[in-house]
Amino acid sequence: MLWFIFISIAIVFIYHHLLYPRLLAFIAAKQPVKAVPETKLSHREMPSIGVFIAAYNEAEFIEEKLHNLASQLYPNDKMGIHIVGDGCTDSTSLVVKRVSRHLHEQFIYCTYDEIKVNAGKVNALNYLIAKYRSEYDIVVFTDVSALMSVDCLEQVAMSMQNKEIVAVSGNYLPNSDAHESLDKYWQYQNAIRKLEGQLGAVNGFAGAMFAMRSEAVIKLAAKTINDDFVQVVSAIDKGHYAGFNESISIIEREADSSQQDFKRRVRIGAGNWQQLNTIFTAAKGFNKGQWLCFISNKVLRGVMPILLFVGFCALMLLAVKGDLLAQVLIASALSINLIGIVKAVFKWRLKLPIIDGVNYLVSSYFAALIGILTLSRYNTPWRRVAHVKAHIPYIAICKRCVDFVGALVGLVLFSPIMLVAAIAIKLDSKGAVIYKQLRVGRINEDKTELIYVYKLRTMRFDAEKATGAVWAQGDDPRITRVGRFLRKTRIDELPQFWNVLWGDMSLIGPRPERPSFYSKLESEIPYFIQRTYGIKPGISGLAQVMNGYDESVEDVRNKIAWDYSYVLSMTRFSTWLAMEFDIVFKTIKVVVLGKGQ
Template sequence: MNLMLSVLIFLAVVFIYHHFIYPQLLGFFAKRKPPMSSSADNAHCPRIGIMICAHNEEAFIAQKLFNLSAMEYPVEKYEIQIVLDGCTDETKQRAEQAISQLHQQHICAEIHEFTNNQGKVAALNHLINTHKDQYDVLVFTDVSALMSIDALTRIAHHFADEKIAVVSGIYQFYDSSLSQEKYWQYQNKLKLAESNYGAVVGVPGAMCAIRSAHVKPLSSRAINDDFILAMQALCEGHHAVIDAHLNIIEMERDQEGVDFARRVRIAAGNFQQIYLLKHLTKSANPWLLFNFFSHKVLRGLMPLVVMFGVVTLMAAAILENHFFAQACLLILFASVTIGAMKKWFSIEEPCAPFDQINYVLASYAAGCMGIAKYCTGGFNMPWRRVEQTNSSTTKNSGKQGTTAQSNTTNQSAFNVIRFKRVMDIVGATIGLVLASPIMIAAMVAIKLDSKGPVFYQQLRVGQADDDFVELFQVYKFRSMFTDAEQQSGAVWASKGDPRITRVGRFLRKTRIDELPQFINVLKGEMSLIGPRPERPVFYAKLEDNIPYFSLRTYGIKPGISGLAQVMNGYDENIEDVRSKIGWDYAYALALSSPKQWLSMEWMIILKTIRIVVLGKGQ
């Protein structure tokens, strides 16, 4: 075996170990150990300081503050501290308007303003040095990321365990590319497995909660600030965990150029962390040591591994005329060519596996650029928000700029709702016509399978306004035995529910039982897409346990399908409803932007079709 082939095999083994063997090993061991959890009672309420750094965030700052104001946590136990780092847009004005409403709810929020852009590390260090001793827990969160309303309660519950120093949640995008979505599904799965041993290596920067006693100021050279903050807190043998029910929803979708620039910076940070966190090699937690080497150290070096691998492939193909190397290069060339054509002709249809290969190649190309830039001192400038060309970052001018923007937003939401109603009528009419053969077959099957009516009516809560909350009868195909709730009363359906008939189980898995709701849509009681209509019998309990629960249908008709339904499926208990509330808020916020709404509406429709075709319902 010649030297070139030996090098290729070695690099391939390193690549395969990092991407495939390590995750499998981690998953294998994680299954044999239950997730770490605290035995604390729910009365444990530490003082929490929410730390936010903002630079030109006018598109998201208000909704972020309103999201934080909806937290189900004692208002006297948490405060919000915001650094405006040299903002040149309307971020300050919109933050002040939102904070004035928060003060009416007795929620403390304070603004710190830097006249000049000093960089995120300087902003974070200012917050840490100024407020570290005022709180038991510091929560660092991005402006563009929304959190589930039980986030602070869950964080507090974990910190009752003195061993836990860092808590985070599941990072998700309300609108993401296929490759980006798959990447974060992979990362979330990996971090959950690491969490079983309290050895999560790096948490999502969108939301990271750290025990104040373990928070340390960052080095002025730090690039990936979120990772460094969390890892510094673990240097003394403490644990980091991921809460699988704590949702972090990223509202901002990076454009391609922005995403590439972000990956360049992250890769440079990954490479830098090998040196800055070398003291982790002395950790008392063997799992942290194992994860650090297998995950972060190799991730920092992987761009170089891939680069050397491609160079070696080229040398073997050209100099030694090696058939395997030539075949690999041909596949890579085909992937790059297809990717270039898709970009040139603006084709968005997925083309697996070439899309995945291109995403990996682009990521590691960005990684090599990041490492090169870091080694030449290219990351010494303060942070800048990369201006995008969409309407969300357009600045307003003049004294009436803020008011004009608000009026424009309200008008946009009004126009979206009017257009949405037109789509509902057209869509429901077409849906009834196309689905009529399926509906007739379902009616016959229900009649043959069990006694009782074909259709089932159930009282639901509809659109809510300032003076009126609508109640209506939702139409469904009967999927349970007649009088199924006579003995049990009103309870949530569960997996393997004995009340569900054989035909009903199929109808639920394919969502065919929902088809009669097209009639509700035509009557104006429902929409094709919207929050799930809840039963009044559950409403009081949900409102007591989930503050602001009723706001999910404020000014919005409930839908046959919706963002929360396609992301989380059916509700089986209050925890399921609680984890979905953030998705409902995200959908409501999207109505203020026609572009965001259309993008989200189309994504929900496609995911709904996928659920129906693959039978992924309950």
């Protein structure tokens, strides 16, 4: 009987972790692809979006969060930001009020309400729901410490074109300073949620960011723990789905240590057990796919800590009775756990993938069991978990190495092209071949760097004699015949490899602006100065390959969002590296196809 109990639980465990993802992939592959429409919405078609944020002692994070929201590729008149301070005892309110004044000058609607006594996140969100929900078509719930990809709100709006979708979220990326097992856990979860999205039954979203149709948003019971899951599952039925948009990225700025992650999992375990009642209450409205997803994922996750405890007890009893196989299994399990304890005590960084993975799984379920057994205590207000660390230094080191090698190779490879271009320029018009222009470089707290950027001349030598510094236009008469070709192919930028080699610029980064434009742009565009804060400007960048040359303040405004998206990628090494090479590829494509201006 004891072996039957243990084997039954082992089968359930294997199904939940190994077989369910494969079954889900098999079923999802046979479903119609629920792709997000690629056609962008017109301004009239864009829904109004309200961003709801509950804050508790967020002075360290809140300004960056508002910067992130102000940089979204979404019309200012179609969005509103609503923050409620839940009994904050630090300077959160002062920071928000200061930044809000600047946002209002840029016609970005931002409000701040204050609850005097810290009563918990759910209470704070209920306050915002009651006060502002009716003003919007879509409500986005997000944490202060979570930064969203630059087109997040745009992607939310595009996803919601499907009237059956009532909730949507995307890929959650933990802070790169968090322990490795947490990163692997979220890779697994993102993959599962993407597949569940094909069946319209994503089992809850990361509370860091999820969006819902406003009419589906409800006020929650005060003691609700996993508010994100309960909100979503309460809105799902046979005709309404929860979707997953893989184009959305949510980057966590808090870095949990192993101890902090354990405490968080205790709370999540309590929440998973608590929400079983919500699932069974809503289950009568589920379709077959939703039934499969919720039973196989959230229900099993909620009861798994208890099942594993029962299975372990059964195995222990068998071992005590002298069963050799049970004794071997118990000894193996204890040995693996002992290795994990030794690593933790002595802070060894030796990576043992299988052993580390098993220990993380065991500790997670042990934490969840504690949460279930202590469920009654989880009606206390929330507390800040961790502090964010500075940008990863090895990204800067790696980036400089790539810049130096890339610039050196670029100068060698493209010197013949630059020579031919120089001869053509000389034959086509009067003036010097190389044109240098003063630009604003990297900005730090104590200084602003001014650099000379070198380019092959594409305009008449006296192009700005009468007008002064002005933006180039698409059919600018000042551009020479050869210059027009050089700009289309971006060959005119090649001398900037010298700037990169000297360390004034990077291969990839935000474009440096001219000082004569700077004060105007800084006054008209929110957070314009932060586009090059601590980062060298680049020859190419995400903004250049997405937008091209600037012709107006509005063009620069659109580019700021892309520049910020690139800066955001630098919070994680893998994300930065992928974007770096993607921009290089897109730049080569622009040059080969002549899509420059």
